[in-house]
Each structure stands twice: as structure tokens, then as C-alpha cells.
Amino acid sequence: MTDDTLYSVRNLSVDYTTRSGTVRAVENVSLDIKRGEILGLVGESGCGKSTLGKALMRLHTGPAHIAAGELWFDGRDLMTYSEEEMRQIRGAEIGMVFQDPMTSLNPVQRVIDHISETIRTHEPSSEGMARQRAEELFERLGIRSERIDDYPHQMSGGMRQRVMISLALALHAKLVVADEPTTSLDVIVEAKFLDLLRELREEFGLTILLITHNIGVVAEVADRVAVMYAGHMAEVGNVEDVFDRPLHPYTQGLLQSVPNISLTEADSLYRMGGEPPNLVNPPSGCRFHPRCPSAMPICSRLAPHLQPAVDEHLVHCWLYEDHPEKEMPTVKVEG
């Protein structure tokens, strides 16, 4: 872990206990989040991206628990922290924005009370000071400051999502985990929210983990992208590299099956066979092998490792990894 890494996830596994057995939703995942970057975490439903996002704050309760792994945040291993110490981190150092702001805000509490309560839970501050800070933030986020006394239902979806961001900013969070923050927003509101994220990153030096199923959103704002499939990290790299030259066959298929509005793009989309697997009984070896057009016999026997194919472009695929039992030569990627 280098100094420019804010959060380092090492060999993380998260299990869900269900009636049909233990489901390993995230298996042996490692990921670095660099200071000041917007990292897009993409994948389809059930791939483990939200589970990973929650694990960063150790938010799992009930049937879910972290089975293994290390969580290094700003030089500290959060796995060694007590619940009370974690509470000091959540909200204050790591902020969260979820998909549906209506369920994240208390419907019978004015938004100012919510913000003020959050600030005062973490810092000694008078109500007046908290209010003043909230008003400044609202102005910055493009909400008229008198709206601060509104209830959540009086605001539009885009405004509510800005309120959620203001909570993270109010406490100077170092990292914001935004899980599908624009999924319930209309396209113009979404685009403006993404602009805002970019501006805030510059202004406040925020680091943002943007979890989304929308490849277009990642292409629009992310610096780097991490692709998950069925609980595994499939590929990680700079956004230009991954979109220009995707290495994992899943990423390749995914990028070609996403509708592109540009009229110069082809009129037909790539059709990926099959559907994401049920993790109660995941495929053996590489979990993508049953859908993979380049699958070799080894792919169903052994899982590959996430390793650099070229520079900082990591891929989890036997095509790029050596093994004595491998049936095909390893693909060398030129830098």
C-alpha cells in the first residue's frame, strides 16, 4: 500500500447465511482506492458490488458477515476496530449516498435537523454553527438555503440526493461511497449530479467510490473502473484503458452490449449468452466460464488470480496468466 492509496481492500470475502446455504457474495476481492479519485465499481445485480461497498464501512449485519480479509483505511486496519470505533468512522470519515434518498432521510424530520444531528453527533458544535454550515453547503450544492427547513417529501429527487452529499461534506468525509446514486434520477438530473460529483472532487479533494450498473455513468465521470462479476473482481484499470482495450471477456461483452446513443455506432448489440449465475451454487473455477467465448478446460477447474496484465491494468482471467496445466499460450498485452 502506497501513500496515495486511501483505502485498500485485501482478500475480502463476505458471506450471507441463507436457508439454501451459505452464499459467498464477495470472494477474495482486493481493491485499492486512490486519494482524490472517482473509482467506478460496475457489475450486474448480484455481482457483489453493493456488498463490497457496505463492507468498506463494515455495515453488514444479520445474515451477512465478513468471512475474511483486511480493510486498510488511511493506514488503519478497520477489521481490528471495535463497533464503537467504527461508529466514529462511519458518516464522519466515510460518507454514504444510497440509491433512494427518500429511504435514507427521515420523512418526519426537517432536513436541517438531520444535518445538524449528524454534525453534532460527530463534532461539538452549536445548533447555530451547524445551521450556518448547512446553509453554506446548500448554496454550494445549488439548493436555495431556505429549503433547509423543508421535509424530504417537499424536495425533488435530485435535491434529496444533494442533501445526502451535503451530509458527507459537512463532516469533511475523506471517502464517499455512492451506491447507485443516480439510478432513481431522470437523465438530465443525473447528468447534473454527476457534474456536481466531479466539481466536489476538485474542490474538497473528495475520494468517491461510485457503485453503479450503468457503464455510461462510469465512462462519464470515473478516473478508474473496477468490474465485478459473480462475486469476483474481473478487471481493474484506468477508465480509458478499460474502455479502449477491455481484457476480460466479460468486460469485452459487457461494453459491446451496452446501448450507445451515438448514431455513428452500430445498430446491433453484442448478445452475451446466458445470465449471471446464482451464487448459491456458483460455477467452478472462473465463474464466468459457462458464458465465456474464450473458455479453456482449465477455466472450469481453477480460478485465476487478479494480476497486472500491463502496467496498472489488472485482470482476473486465465488468458493472461501462466499455469503449467494451461491448454493455450498466455496472451501478452503490449504496453
Place this chain on the structure above:
Amino acid sequence: MSETPPRQPEDGHNLVEVTGLKKWFPIQSGFLDRLLSRRVDYVKAVDGVSFAIRKGEVFGLAGESGSGKSTTGRLVIHLETPTEGKVLFDDVDLEELSDEEMRQLRRRMQVIYQDPMASLNPRMAVEEALTHPLQIHYPHRKDEYHDIVVEMLDKVGLSPASYYLDKYPHQISGGQRQRVVIARALITRPDLILADEPIAMADVSVRSLLLDLMKQLKREFDLTFLFITHDLATAKYICDRIGIMYLGKLVEVGELREVYGHALHPYTQALLAAVPVPDPKERRTVPLPEGEIPSAINPPSGCRFHPRCPIARLPHCSDEEPELRVLRPGHQVACHYAEDFL
């Protein structure tokens, strides 16, 4: 206010013609309000919309939430009764049909909704779900039901059909469920399919398969689609023509390539610009309109987009409502100053 009737196509025939369609939903008022007979407000979900759907085409309706696109869809297949205006289906005025005649006509218009889990009865196995419409519309062909169901499952890519017949919705995947919904819609051999966000719930890697399936079935069964979506990128892959809605009004209609390539309404331009493009080299740089879509209870006067419009000229745009007019071949737009973009 009347609008210019849609241009007649040179060839073919319109399966659906909609003229001056309005749907106003009264806002629930309290007992006291009614007692004092206070004014009733309306949500003007659809407020004067005219368009035609040609036989054999995929006509898209796109817009943000609250634009009235879904209500328009429901009006077209008469799941809602219009407050004003007319829907002609194959030259028949739906308002003039008796309940029994309407029921028979329903065979020819079927729906695919967004959430297959909500569209399917969780306690009905696939075979039963597909047999049900046959029992209603083809009561005299009992002996053939099983064969028709098996054939239809094959057509939507659920094969071997025998595997799926006794499955319940929760036993199959989301993509397979939506295929069952599509099969159920097609089994009565309809002419028109209303597809309201049919792939919005599906996983990204499954969407292209479903789009492709719908295209293929459209050819095979000679279907006409009314395709409702908020996603302009998806619309590009299936729609032949598209109408853009804003606050209960159609602001632009035309061939899809024409509308996307030469958008004439400032709202359409903003919508197209806002769609995230899956290519980091094409990040958006143009600014977007201020604010959010206003309430349909008390929409802005004149052109409804004028408070957010970058080219609005007052008082013209706030006083006078623009009509849809043809500015390029097969391309209508409702904007006073759309000539600026010609």
C-alpha cells in the same frame, strides 16, 4: 386547443391514430373542500397529444418521469378513458365500442410491462399463465392449447419448452420471466404491443438479448409496437420513429435518425446531451437546462419548457403555446424558434 393532425404516411396505413388526447386526474380533495365546493385541481398527465402509429413500425415515446408517456400508452390501449380526444385503432373509435366489443378487440392489443415478477401471478405455473389468455380469446380451441403454448415458448427462446411448463415465476431467472411475459402477450396473436419500459429491470448483459428477441418477433408476427422508455440509448436500437414528451405534451416527433441527428427542440437536445455515453473520450461538455421538470398540476403557461429553455424569448414563449409543425420531412416540432436549429 387543437393541434395539427398528424401527416398521413405516403405508404401503408396507420394502425393507431390519436387526436387531441387528454387525461386529467383530479387531485383528491378533502371532505371539507368538497362541502365548500372549492375548486378541484387536476394533474394534467396528458394534455393534448396527437400522433399516429403506422402498421408494422416501432413507435417510441420517450421522456422523463412525469412526462405522461405511460399514461399515453394506457390511453392508446384503452386501459384509461381519455378526458378528451380520440383514439382510433384500425379506424375504429375506441370510445364508441361496447364493453363486449372492446373485450374482443383486446385480443389485438397486448402489454409488456417493466417488472415481470409483478406481471406474472406467482401462483401460476408458466403453462397456466400462457393458457389463460387462450381460454379467454379462443374458447373453442381447447385441444390445441398445449401445442400453442409449447410453440410460443420455443419462439421466445425458452426451450426445451417442457422444462419451463411447470415452473413458477420464482423458479426462473429475471430474463426468462420477461420472456414468459412476452410469450403471454403474443399468444393471442395481437397486432399492437404496448411495451412500457420492457427491459428496464433486466440485467445489462440480458437487455440486448431481449431487445433482439422483440425485433425478431416483430418481424415474425407482423407486430406494431408502441415502445415507451426513458432511455434514449435503448430507443435507438429498436424504434423506427420516436416522440419526445415533456409535461403532458409531445414536443418533437419524427423518424428516429432524423430526431437524433437533427434535434430541433431545445428539450430534445438537452435530453440527448444528458444521456451518458459509454465512451470516456466522449464526455459531455455542453451545459444542461436549469431546474427540474415542473409539476403537472399547474404547468407553466405558453410553452411548458420556457422557464428552463436556453433560447426562450419572452413574452412570446410564455404567452403562446407552440403547435407541432413540420420543419423537415417527416419531422415535427413544437417550438416557436426551432428554425434557429435548421
